[in-house]
Amino acid sequence: MLKEKVAAALNAQIEKEMYSSNLYLAMASWAERNGYPGTSQWMYAQADEERMHMLKLIEYVNERGGKATIPACDMPPAEFESVLDLFKKTYEHECFISESINDIIGVTHDERDFTTQQWMQWFVNEQIEEEAQVSTILDKLNLLGETQNLYFFDRDIFSDRGNTTSSAQQ
Numbered sequence: 001m002l003k004e005k006v007a008a009a010l011n012a013q014i015e016k017e018m019y020s021s022n023l024y025l026a027m028a029s030w031a032e033r034n035g036y037p038g039t040s041q042w043m044y045a046q047a048d049e050e051r052m053h054m055l056k057l058i059e060y061v062n063e064r065g066g067k068a069t070i071p072a073c074d075m076p077p078a079e080f081e082s083v084l085d086l087f088k089k090t091y092e093h094e095c096f097i098s099e100s101i102n103d104i105i106g107v108t109h110d111e112r113d114f115t116t117q118q119w120m121q122w123f124v125n126e127q128i129e130e131e132a133q134v135s136t137i138l139d140k141l142n143l144l145g146e147t148q149n150l151y152f153f154d155r156d157i158f159s160d161r162g163n164t165t166s167s168a169q170q
């Protein structure tokens with residue numbers, strides 16, 4: 001049976017993963033409207049991964065005798081400045097999520113819930129992978145610099161996902 005504080009922390013994370021999914025959907029929609037089909041596909045796939053993270057948490061809370069609640073969710077922004085802005089915001093958001101995962105692990109430690117602590121390790125690894133993936137994309141965008149010729153970047157970005165999404169499909 002999950003302790004109350006652990007269940008509360010996991011439920012708060014369900015909301016954050018739902019927001020993440022919606023944020024990336026908003027980014028996908030912006031990219032679709034602004035002529036970046038590759039970036040849009042990348043963001044749609046990212047939104048699906050975040051939804052999968054949310055489902056994983058819901059299932060775990062319920063399986064362990066807790067009560068997973070489905071929250072209302074803040075509306076993400078609809079407008080962004082550029083593709084670089086999308087990925088800068090993605091990186092910032094993923095760092096925020098990593099902190100949140102660390103906070104949950106802190107709660108499991110305080111509550112001596114070592115089962116959940118171990119289970120959360122999957123999310124720790126996922127965050128390492130996601131931060132690294134977005135950081136690589138930012139490096140590429142920064143290399144393009146002032147020219148901001150994004151045609152080839154956008155054409156190639158979706159194929160970059162091939163090697164990096166496997167852990168999210170487990």
Ligand code: FEO
Binds near residue numbers: 017020049097130
């Ligand atoms: Fe589910 Fe990218 O955090």
